[in-house]
Amino acid sequence: xxxxxxxxxxxxxxxxxxxxxxxxxxxxxxxxxxxxxxxxxxxxxxxxxxxxxxxxxxxxxxxxxxxxxxxxxxxxxxxxxxxxxxxxxxxxxxxxxxxxxxxxxxxxxxxxxxxxxxxxxxxxxxxxxxxxxxxxxxxxxxxxxxxxxxxxxxxxxxxxxxxxxxxxxxxxxxxxxxxxxxxxxxxxxxxxxxxxxxxxxxxxxxxxxxxxxxxxxxxxxxxxxxxxxxxxxxxxxxxxxxxxxxxxxxxxxxxxxxxxxxxxxxxxxxxxxxxxxxxxxxxxxxxxxxxxxxxxxxxxxx
Amino acid sequence: xxxxxxxxxxxxxxxxxxxxxxxxxxxxxxxxxxxxxxxxxxxxxxxxxxxxxxxxxxxxxxxxxxxxxxxxxxxxxxxxxxxxxxxxxxxxxxxxxxxxxxxxxxxxxxxxxxxxxxxxxxxxxxxxxxxxxxxxxxxxxxxxxxxxxxxxxxxxxxxxxxxxxxxxxxxxxxxxxxxxxxxxxxxxxxxxxxxxxxxxxxxxxxxxxxxxxxxxxxxxxxxxxxxxxxxxxxxxxxxxxxxxxxxxxxxxxxx
Numbered sequence: 001x002x003x004x005x006x007x008x009x010x011x012x013x014x015x016x017x018x019x020x021x022x023x024x025x026x027x028x029x030x031x032x033x034x035x036x037x038x039x040x041x042x043x044x045x046x047x048x049x050x051x052x053x054x055x056x057x058x059x060x061x062x063x064x065x066x067x068x069x070x071x072x073x074x075x076x077x078x079x080x081x082x083x084x085x086x087x088x089x090x091x092x093x094x095x096x097x098x099x100x101x102x103x104x105x106x107x108x109x110x111x112x113x114x115x116x117x118x119x120x121x122x123x124x125x126x127x128x129x130x131x132x133x134x135x136x137x138x139x140x141x142x143x144x145x146x147x148x149x150x151x152x153x154x155x156x157x158x159x160x161x162x163x164x165x166x167x168x169x170x171x172x173x174x175x176x177x178x179x180x181x182x183x184x185x186x187x188x189x190x191x192x193x194x195x196x197x198x199x200x201x202x203x204x205x206x207x208x209x210x211x212x213x214x215x216x217x218x219x220x221x222x223x224x225x226x227x228x229x230x231x232x233x234x235x236x237x238x239x240x241x242x243x244x245x246x247x248x249x250x251x252x253x254x255x256x257x258x259x260x261x262x263x264x265x266x267x268x269x270x271x272x273x274x275x276x277x278x279x280x281x282x283x284x285x286x287x288x289x290x291x292x293x294x295x296x297x298x299x300x301x302x
Numbered sequence: 303x304x305x306x307x308x309x310x311x312x313x314x315x316x317x318x319x320x321x322x323x324x325x326x327x328x329x330x331x332x333x334x335x336x337x338x339x340x341x342x343x344x345x346x347x348x349x350x351x352x353x354x355x356x357x358x359x360x361x362x363x364x365x366x367x368x369x370x371x372x373x374x375x376x377x378x379x380x381x382x383x384x385x386x387x388x389x390x391x392x393x394x395x396x397x398x399x400x401x402x403x404x405x406x407x408x409x410x411x412x413x414x415x416x417x418x419x420x421x422x423x424x425x426x427x428x429x430x431x432x433x434x435x436x437x438x439x440x441x442x443x444x445x446x447x448x449x450x451x452x453x454x455x456x457x458x459x460x461x462x463x464x465x466x467x468x469x470x471x472x473x474x475x476x477x478x479x480x481x482x483x484x485x486x487x488x489x490x491x492x493x494x495x496x497x498x499x500x501x502x503x504x505x506x507x508x509x510x511x512x513x514x515x516x517x518x519x520x521x522x523x524x525x526x527x528x529x530x531x532x533x534x535x536x537x538x539x540x541x542x543x544x545x546x547x548x549x550x551x552x553x554x555x556x557x
Contacts, residue, residue, distance in 0.1 A: 025523035029545075032303050032521075045525075053540055058516045060526040062351050067518065074525050074540065206516075216350055268519040269350050271391065272306060 002285035003292040006040070008237045008260050009160035009185040011121050013040030013095055016250065016293055017278045020241050020264025021046050021099035021124060021164075022071065023215075026085040027092075033271045037093035038278065043262055044085065046099040046126050049111050051077040061197040061206040066216030066243070067265055068195050070209035073101060078111050082118045095121040099164070108153050116158035123159050124239075125150070127179075128166030128191040140166040140191075143178035154183030162186040162239060165230070167219075168194050172226045173233035180234040187230060188239035188262065190223045216265040217243045224256045231257020231298055245273065247280025254296035304342075304394045304521055307331050309365060311386045317446045320371045321414070322380045329363035331392045337422035338397025338487075338512055338549045341367065342520035344389040345375035353379065354517050354544070356418035356489070357393060358447075365390075368417035368446065394520050395548050398422050402508045403431055404484025410472050410498055412438040412490025416447055418512060422487055423454045434458070434483065436475045438490070442466035473497040480505045487549075488512065492557075499552030509552035515543040522546075530556035 004015035018041035019030075026044050027036050036042055054074025061068040075081070078100065089096050098120040102108035108125065115123055127149060128140035139145045146163075154161055163179040165172065167190040176187055192213025197206040205211075223242025231238060240258025244250060245266040253261050266273035285293060309328035317323055331341065335357050342352040353375045359366040371380050382388065400422075407426050409419040416437050426433045433455040439445045442465040451457045458475045459467035468475060476486070476498055486502040488495055489512035502509035518524035522545030531541045531554045538556055541547060 023519075023524055025525070029519070029521040029523040033306065053538070054525065054528070056530065057526075057528045059528060060516045060518050060524075062349075064348075065350055067350065069518070069524075069526055071525050074528075265350070268524050269352065270344070270389075271304075271519070271521060 002282065002290055004282065006260050006294050008239065009122065009162065011095060011160060013260055015040040015278060016254065016260040017274050017281070018097060018239065018260060018262045019043045019267060019274055020262035021097070021126070023264040023267045026081070027089055030267065030271055031092070034275050035092065036089070038275055039094050040260060041095035041097050041121070042089060043097045043124065044081065044089070044099060045075050046073050046101050047075050047078045047081050047111065047115070048073055048101050049078060049107050051075065051080070056208045058206060058208055061212065063195070063197060063214065064218060066214050066218030067268070068197060068207060068212035068214050069192070070207045070212035072209065078114055082115070086119050090119060097122045097124050097162075099124045099126055101126040105149050105152050108149050109156055112153040112161070113156040116156065120159060122162055123157060124162045124164050124188055125153055126164045126191070128164055128168075140175065141169050143174055146175055146178040147182040150179050150182035150184050160185040162188050164191055165189040166191045167222060167226055167242075173229050176230040176234050180236055184236060186237040186239065187234070188241060189230060190219070190226050190242040193219055193222065215243065217245055219243045220249060224252060227253060227258050228256040228300070245277065247277050247282070247284050250277060250281045251284055251296060254293070255298070255300045257298045257300070259294070259297050303334070304391050305330055305334070306389070306391050309388045309390045311382045311384055311388065312364065313384055314380070314382055317368065318443060321368065321446055322371070323358070323366060323368045324379070324382060326365045326367070326388060326390070327363060328365040328390055331390060332360040332363050332365050335360035335365070335393040336397040337400065337425045338418055339393035339395050340548060341365065341390050341392030342394055343379065346378040349375040349378065351518065352391065352520060354394070354520055356512070357421055358417035359421050359424070360393070370414045391520060395544055396546060398487050398510050398549050400425060400429060402485055402510070403487070406432050406434070406483050407485045407487060408434045408436060408476065408479075408483040410436045410438070410476065410486060410488040410490070412472055412494045413440065413444065415488070415490030415512070418489050419487065420447060420450055420454075423451065427454050436460070436472045438462070438472035438494070439466070471497070473501060476501050483507060485509070495552070496557045499555070499557070502552065510549050511552045511555060512548045513543050513550060513555070514548065517544050520544045532556050
């Protein structure tokens, strides 16, 4: 039996499998299918300072081996998460990764400060959601804006701050360096790739917001490439995500440089996906005589 | 609460050129199923998302679904044969509130909205009601399940072009007979549901509508299948078709 434990910014996860924010709600629905304590961590739905309704329907379009979504950060607001959802998640022996967003630097500072005082293990700061018109995209695509918002948030963060990067940039390494130089304790990537589908009968966009974020197995090679580039560029732990579905995908993402992974769209297709992938991952380690999951991180041979 | 079950196909029957009925051994899901709920089925390796399909019947461990072939997923499903195994999550969603039917409920389906009304009408009869069905189809070729409904109660069948049964819409039939009923339950295209809801509301009887939306997880986590609902103060709030629905009170819906 391999040692599955991994360390992310000083927090020990019992295994490297977490769930990607936005695909997992606050865990209630999946808790009907399995013990959330099976997972190394749970990435909770993205939070904003106030409740946000999100976009009208349709919010999803299927595409070969992927989906486009424009949920628009629907969430009950950070205060209700702290009051109602943390106590629920704390029933399970798993780490809580809170995901926060804002529309201005001040909002990011406010929400990071607030969530720091709550009982969460890691803070994932979303500077990349492509869905909200006046939201994170601007921050995550310009190194100067990344530095400004991350350094301001880091100044008030009392828990490890993981900055979630958007792939919709020319040079992901440059953005990663900006985040780390501003104090990011870790990075997570990739968020969704901006995409669009059109209904050829009606000649109208399928999504209410016209464009949406592409995720699922279709984006996996892009995610592996970007995790590799970021791992080459900076020296902080990375949570790798983007289209992971199987145990072998987890191994691949870790070889590229991830210390842990998040499974997202696969949960939508199959509620048991993270548990199945974890079992496959464990079987892979055992069948290959790998003693510790952690030794896979960045173990790519060139 | 939904569960995952591997169901084995018993029979695949073509009801028309593009509508199929599958009967599936799925005893655990059938034991939990309530009228108006749906199942979420993985449709082959090439289709990432499951396909939500309403439950037509769930008796004695045998699940019956009736679906129209719309894309690659439902096409794959239409090609299943006896003995094939299906990965099913269900029963999902919030079905019809059977305590609000009264003595003479009417069950109205339009097109592929017809199948879920069968299970619901049977359950109404089982609890002592005298149910009626109003079934609407585009034309004679599209008529399905009429004989199954006739074993449960009175059935009016209408076609848009008059090629079978009553010439007209289900809303025309409802309007004519509305004084005979104590409640309306319906499933079909949104304009149809809206028209039926208006008639029921004017008559002052409860109307439950089964809605449809592009869906992701089917269990309430991913939040994509929103339906605009009215708050008490008139503001909009979003419900989710997969978990809060598919059945909503017509007065809640922001048409």
